[in-house]
Amino acid sequence: MKRAVLVLIIALIFSAVITAPDGFAIFLVLGCFTLPFATLIINLSEADSKEKELLWSLFLYALAVRAIFGAVAYALRFWDYLAPDAYTYTEFGAILADHFRGTITITKTGSPFFYSRFFEFSGSGWGMYYIVASLYFFIGKNTVAGNFFVASIATGAVPVVYLLAKEIYKNRRVALIASLLVGFMPGFINWSSFIMKDGIIIFLLALSILMVVRLQKQFNLLYLTLLFISVVGIISLRFYIFPMLAIGIIASFLIGVKETDTTISTFRRVAVLLILGTALTYAGVLGRIASDLERYGTLEMLNNSRLDQVKSAASGIDVGGDVSTVEGVVTVLPLGFLYLILAPLPWQVTSLRSALTQPEMLLWWFMIPFVIKGIAYSIRHRLRETLAILIFTLMLTVGYSIFQGNIGTAYRQRTQMQVFYFVFFAVGWVLTKEKKENEMAIRRLRQIKLRAGLAEKNI
Template sequence: MEILLVAVIALALFVTVLFAAPRINVVRCLAVLVPAFALRLAVHITVTRVDAIGYGGDNLGYEAIARTIVQLWQQNGISFVTVDELSAVRVPLPCNLFALIMYACGGSAPLACTAFVAFVACATCIILYRTALALGAPDRMAFWLLTVSAFLPSFVLHTSDMYKDGFNAFLVIACVATAVCCAKRPGVARLLPAVPLLWALWYVRSYMVFLCIPPLLIGMFRPVKLVSMRAIACIAMTGTAAALLISEKGGDGVAGSLHAQLALAQSETVHQALLVGGSGVALDDDSIASFALRLVYTVFAPFPWESGTLALQLGKIDALIWYILAVLATIGARRLWKRDRTSFWVLLAFIVPSVVAYSISFANIGLVFRQRIPIVLAASLFAPLARISRGSADFTPDPAAERGEGERTGASLRLGICPTAAGRRASAGTSRAGTGSSLTRR
């Protein structure tokens, strides 16, 4: 039954690519995602299950919790089990999904669970591809991003077993993609997918919900005429940082949950536990210099000169790829700033607060190595734009970004990346009218 379920999930991947990928690139996407899917299953069998590199462990914990949930279902019927019913269920959504797969297979099914996680990872890559196209990246560069993200070592490792990181990355990137979609064409209907995404994210990593709300708000309202987008983005990011820095009053509900998570992350017990294993970093004081060092470690660790476990050494390959992506993302961010500032602030409104939040509780390179996966994927959306030059056909500057030009007439001059057919006709008509006037004057 487990092998049959793996085959069904593989078929679901094929159908997803068939309907989600651009039609002209279905074969190319399958040529990348099918090997990426198979690679994760191979890593599951040869690396994570046999503990070949001495990394992880929480995947086995989630598997044990899922088995317990199956036992509860056999006694009381199938229902969504949360921490209220079972105190060990700290991450309800992945554990319940794993339990559902086990329930269908009639027992432990690590390969089928891993196949589902691999499917979610491939779906994340498709979302990255489509979002890069929406931002205006050339198809060749957007496909390059899909390929790099599909085989990014940290992403492969943490989606090759029953980890929660694949679900977290998928939900976060889907929220960011929804925000970009709203920034391109505002509308309440385009924001509706964010509701189930945020609900699901709450049951994976609840604090990420607070980090995904600012880009959604910016993408939805984009009040460029009333207040500058820079001010809106700064307010959103400052509000998120303030929410994450609640330290005196816990209370109940959302604020209490946020306070409890922050207190746990900053507790001395957790920091001492994270120092064990060879990849811990002791930063005791709370000075600005210490925070700056935490920030550097959060973004760039592990460094080439560091010693540690085999997993840490392999992580240097992932870090090298991230350095290249970061350089390209910096160039691409400048391009996006000139052509579409709303989308620029949408991405930055997630990246900056996330980096700050993880820097606050940084104590272990191995932990931040997996925590920053959504940050790396979100920042990499800038990278495909690095190959767009001002003289290329793909470059469409944002009129609001041009100094002194003010608001232009003509919807075709104010559109984003993908003008509608009506916009193209209006633009062509304006061009013909201008040519005719010029000939008349002559």
């Protein structure tokens, strides 16, 4: 852990110097937010101090990589090329912070555009403005600090995925491999190093599933609170994910993690669902979700969105079909699924960004058979524990396969499923390695017995 601390300090000093003077604000973010946040997440571990040291090391190393990557990209002025939405979030977040400070006033009649963005709490991504504004309110507009602030939250996915994998599979190797992939896969580094919502969504998804698994075993107010915060955060960043996540959570709670449940455990799970549902209803979240789905979730609207993605970018992909009809959905699904899982393919490289993904894609394609093996094992042996993950990833994969019309967006949004696919990969990889290790051990044992038998004959 000491080495990880040293690496982070060096990374932050380097990042601050090359982005000075704005860069020195990252130390303020580190002390006031990053370290308390990481302490909360890592203390979710129920193991000994040795495991917590490992989690700290994973978090600090992953954060150091993101700090350097974000700072270098900013210093060389290509951060908005790698993360095009980041500029919008930093500008809008600064405007919202100015409103809260009283520097400007945003009203429905005077500033209808910004009012609808900030205060109607509708559509996708409005929560990101508040996340950025919560920082800029105190320190003013500072993109370098904003990048590090978001990176700190997103890096929380690394220890959370470790805890989730270990909670389900009781295997340290599986947990470590999954967390390393989340921490150091290039795509995950890119989307979590800037003021983008993707890294935060990944963290919230992993945290919500971890809390679901924990709450099925015991009622805990902290776990319930973190689940509520995770769900609200997901809704505020990408509202259409929530129904898929909700179905997975409800199914998981209804079935439970044990085949022989007691009345008390069943009552506890139902109580958690009722409390969570009541809290979301009271907060007005479910009503807004229903309104957004009615407004944006029709097949016709989704088809128009897909066609717009196809036409508006060089990386648009047209898989044919009209997904405003059920027949069109069925037609588009197979090819859309292949693009979602495999793209960008070599012949689809149309820019520097897509070219930079190719080494990572080679690794991802290699991983897919092990992902399938891990899923198969989970269905056979860990179905109850992984039901929420399986339902969510299946539904989101199908949804994106149908309505995705852009290779770049597919590559980016695939991370929301990959965070769980990495867990399944780790399972498949460890199963394969352990099988080979067992075969080698049996072979050695046979050789030892054979030698012993020959020695007896010679005697």
